[in-house]
Amino acid sequence: xxxxxxxxxxxxxxxxxxxxxxxxxxxxxxxxxxxxxxxxxxxxxxxxxxxxxxxxxxxxxxxxxxxxxxxxxxxxxxxxxxxxxxxxxxxxxxxxxxxxxxxxxxxxxxxxxxxxxxxxxxxxxxxxxxxxxxxxxxxxxxxxxxxxxxxxxxxxxxxxxxxxxxxxxxxxxxxxxxxxxxxxxxxxxxxxxxxxxxxxxxxxxxxxxxxxxxxxxxxxxxxxxxxxxxxxxxxx
Ligand code: GLP
Numbered sequence: 001x002x003x004x005x006x007x008x009x010x011x012x013x014x015x016x017x018x019x020x021x022x023x024x025x026x027x028x029x030x031x032x033x034x035x036x037x038x039x040x041x042x043x044x045x046x047x048x049x050x051x052x053x054x055x056x057x058x059x060x061x062x063x064x065x066x067x068x069x070x071x072x073x074x075x076x077x078x079x080x081x082x083x084x085x086x087x088x089x090x091x092x093x094x095x096x097x098x099x100x101x102x103x104x105x106x107x108x109x110x111x112x113x114x115x116x117x118x119x120x121x122x123x124x125x126x127x128x129x130x131x132x133x134x135x136x137x138x139x140x141x142x143x144x145x146x147x148x149x150x151x152x153x154x155x156x157x158x159x160x161x162x163x164x165x166x167x168x169x170x171x172x173x174x175x176x177x178x179x180x181x182x183x184x185x186x187x188x189x190x191x192x193x194x195x196x197x198x199x200x201x202x203x204x205x206x207x208x209x210x211x212x213x214x215x216x217x218x219x220x221x222x223x224x225x226x227x228x229x230x231x232x233x234x235x236x
Contacts, residue, residue, distance in 0.1 A: 006221065010229045015048065018195045021229045022129075023052035025191055029127045036062040039128040039179070040089070041139065042081035043165055045193050046129060050088040057093055063122060064089060064098040065115075067130070067184075068139035070166060071153060071175040074104035079169040097122075101177045108153045111177050115151045119183060128187035132194050135159040136202050136215035138184060140176030143214045149182030181219050190223055194230040204236035 010025075012018040026049065030036045040046070066085055075082035082100040090098055099118040101111050119125075135143050140154040148154070154176050161172050184190070194203060202217070211218045220226050 006224050006226055008227045010227065011235060012229060012231045014231050015195045018193060018229055018231045019048035019052060022046065022049035022191065022193050023056060025227060026053050026127065026129060027056045029189065030057060030060065030062050033126065037065060037122055037126045038062055039065045039067055039125040039187065040085055041067045041129055041131045042084045043131045045131040045195055049193065054089055054092040061095065064095050065118065065125065066100045068176055068178040069101035069103040070173040071103050071108055071177055072171055072173045073169065075100060075102055079166045103177060108177060112151045112153065123186065125187035127189045127191060128184055130190060130192045132192060132199060132202055132217050133159060134198055134202050136205060136217045138216045140178035141181050141216040143216060145213060147181045147213045147216060150180040151183060152178065152180055154178050181216060185219060185223050190220060190226045192220065192226060192228040194234045197233045199234040200236050203230065203234055207236060
């Protein structure tokens with residue numbers, strides 16, 4: 001492990017090892033305390049790790065909170081984040097206490113209010129599992145002149161709208177529902193997972209340690225306990 005200020009780096013050979021390391025980290029964290037609140041990104045990066053968590057946590061219970069969702073996609077839409085988290089974690093582990101956004105709610109403010117309420121009753125998050133967009137986004141906190149501290153409806157960047165996760169969806173969302181950068185930074189621990197050479201450029205920007213809303217992930221430098229697990233291909 002390499003420690004760079006508050007960032008602890010674990011470098012893996014490949015995606016398989018990234019997934020094993022991330023799953024071990026997530027499981028050990030969950031087991032360290034009762035009634036654990038895990039916040040989860042969706043997307044390609046954590047897919048294999050979540051399968052391993054579902055295997056290793058059989059019979060264990062924890063609370064689950066979704067980091068973000070594509071506005072307009074319902075939980076039964078296979079391209080939605082809720083669909084992924086339901087199939088990979090909620091259903092196999094029979095998790096009863098969870099909050100997943102309903103991206104199809106015609107009044108997105110309702111979903112924002114609900115997640116704020118969930119967080120005020122259940123927070124802070126014990127561990128927030130994040131991926132990183134190739135443009136440096138966290139959840140749907142997109143690069144722009146300013147960032148929002150709390151949950152909000154975010155206008156998606158072109159980069160997000162061309163994410164492979166929704167490439168085959170009938171409808172390409174224009175907005176996303178997301179926890180805010182303050183919600184993320186209030187988590188007790190943060191796990192950032194990245195793999196593949198397409199993440200090398202953004203990790204290189206992150207490593208410059210210049211904190212800017214144009215690279216939302218750079219705000220992680222303000223957190224006291226971030227672990228970043230990435231493979232050699234993603235490493236600048
Ligand atoms: C998506 C999601 C994020 C995810 C990120 C990276 O758009 N909004 O929650 O972490 O982009 O996705 P991937 O892991 O597929 O590269």
